[in-house]
Amino acid sequence: MKPQNDLLSATGTTIFTVMSALALEHGAINLGQGFPDYDGPADVIHAAAAALLDGRNQYPPLTGVPELREAVASANRRFYGIEADPRTEVVVTSGATEAITACLMAVLNPGDECVLIEPLYDTYLPVVKLLGAIPRLVRLTPPKWELPRAELAAAFGPRTKAILLNTPMNPTGKVFTAAELAFVAELLQKHDAYAICDEVYEHLTFDGWRHIPLMTLPGMRERCMRVGSAGKTFSLTGWKIGYVTCDRSLAPNVAKAHQNLTFTTPPNLQRGVAIGLAKDDAYFAGLSASLQARRDRLGEGLAKLGFGVLPTQGSYFITTDFRPLGFTGDDVAFCRALTTEAKVTAIPVTAFYAGPNPPSHYARFAFCKGDAVIDAALERMARWIEARRAGAPRAAAG
Numbered sequence: 001m002k003p004q005n006d007l008l009s010a011t012g013t014t015i016f017t018v019m020s021a022l023a024l025e026h027g028a029i030n031l032g033q034g035f036p037d038y039d040g041p042a043d044v045i046h047a048a049a050a051a052l053l054d055g056r057n058q059y060p061p062l063t064g065v066p067e068l069r070e071a072v073a074s075a076n077r078r079f080y081g082i083e084a085d086p087r088t089e090v091v092v093t094s095g096a097t098e099a100i101t102a103c104l105m106a107v108l109n110p111g112d113e114c115v116l117i118e119p120l121y122d123t124y125l126p127v128v129k130l131l132g133a134i135p136r137l138v139r140l141t142p143p144k145w146e147l148p149r150a151e152l153a154a155a156f157g158p159r160t161k162a163i164l165l166n167t168p169m170n171p172t173g174k175v176f177t178a179a180e181l182a183f184v185a186e187l188l189q190k191h192d193a194y195a196i197c198d199e200v201y202e203h204l205t206f207d208g209w210r211h212i213p214l215m216t217l218p219g220m221r222e223r224c225m226r227v228g229s230a231g232k233t234f235s236l237t238g239w240k241i242g243y244v245t246c247d248r249s250l251a252p253n254v255a256k257a258h259q260n261l262t263f264t265t266p267p268n269l270q271r272g273v274a275i276g277l278a279k280d281d282a283y284f285a286g287l288s289a290s291l292q293a294r295r296d297r298l299g300e301g302l303a304k305l306g307f308g309v310l311p312t313q314g315s316y317f318i319t320t321d322f323r324p325l326g327f328t329g330d331d332v333a334f335c336r337a338l339t340t341e342a343k344v345t346a347i348p349v350t351a352f353y354a355g356p357n358p359p360s361h362y363a364r365f366a367f368c369k370g371d372a373v374i375d376a377a378l379e380r381m382a383r384w385i386e387a388r389r390a391g392a393p394r395a396a397a398g
Helices: 005-008 015-026 040-053 068-078 096-107 122-131 150-157 178-188 251-261 268-279 281-305 332-343 371-389 393-397
Strands: 088-092 114-118 133-137 158-166 194-196 223-228 242-246 316-320 363-367
Touching: 005 122, 015 332, 040 268, 068 223, 068 242, 068 268, 088 096, 088 251, 096 122, 096 158, 096 194, 096 223, 096 242, 096 251, 114 122, 114 150, 122 133, 133 150, 150 178, 158 178, 158 242, 178 194, 242 251, 281 316, 281 371, 332 363, 332 371
Parallel strands: 114 133, 114 158, 158 194, 194 223
Antiparallel strands: 088 242, 223 242, 316 363
16 A cells, blocks of 8 residues: 555644543543533523524535624624624634634645744644645743743744744743734734734633733734634533634635635534623633632642642643652653553643653643542542652552
8 A cells, every 4th residue: 555644644643632541541530631621601502502493504604604703803803902804804614723724724835934832732733744834943941931032033034934823822821921922023024924823712811911912913913813712712612613813815715725624614503602702791701710710729739739830821721840749750651650540631741842852841731620620630649649659659549
């Protein structure tokens, strides 16, 4: 048999699938994959359920049902002052991952360079490579994850076509500052490049931090493709509803990419999300506040157990340094031991790096879980740590 696609054949199964399968095998509490263990708003779910019965179950418009495109445009205006034409500047996709892929497809040609910031979501790099583009990696350094301006500037050059920017950032929990975004904007203008902006955690920020879309900065309106996610905003990750806001000069190519990936997205789910985006300010404030409380519950518990807990300004995730526990293996070994022995699953942070020599002593925990689940996970880890210190690590596995 002739060989299959080289890149896909060489790409391993996503770490989230691997660790979730290991969690299931060992009966572990899964704090690895970033999905809530509670349902989204009832009115949004009921609206989607009712929409199944109203006789509109055939192909919806390619770029999304009018109700959702109008709701996305309205949300852009409401939260950020971005004016977007729902007919020509909004494209609905089957999830944010597809949206990101469609945006990359819209602008990248083989041989173009695309700047990526590590640590990064694990689909970014394969898609860039599948398109024949050349990734240029820039690395943030824990614990502060500050933007290394000299390194970022050096990554831009005459062949740079785009940057893929994720804020609030997975896995770091970083929210890019206004000054950092202004520096990115300056580089984009200097090199006449585009920005694919992964902003799926836009409403999940804490401690007074506020998300600033790069699109709102001077000169960025026509260069940015802004990606949002109903899954993250409404705790409905299985619905896979994403949306792109971009200039009318970019939207046709984004829509053509979407056409060739999935064509359309389930219309009843789109209409449910439209109801969600129109919810009052109290919902969005409550979403942030409830997640901040969960972050604090897990973070304080991990700190008491001896983990080094890094700051988290947004997203679903806490990054921890496990070296203070005395574990001498790398992050993959730690997360496997934690799953098989303590019965709690985390994600090794090296999974979010593509360049050489990533830091290998960090584990990422998801806190988008109920209080009882968080408490149970902390109790299991406490027993495991105590047993390890007593010299019998597997005794805590029960």
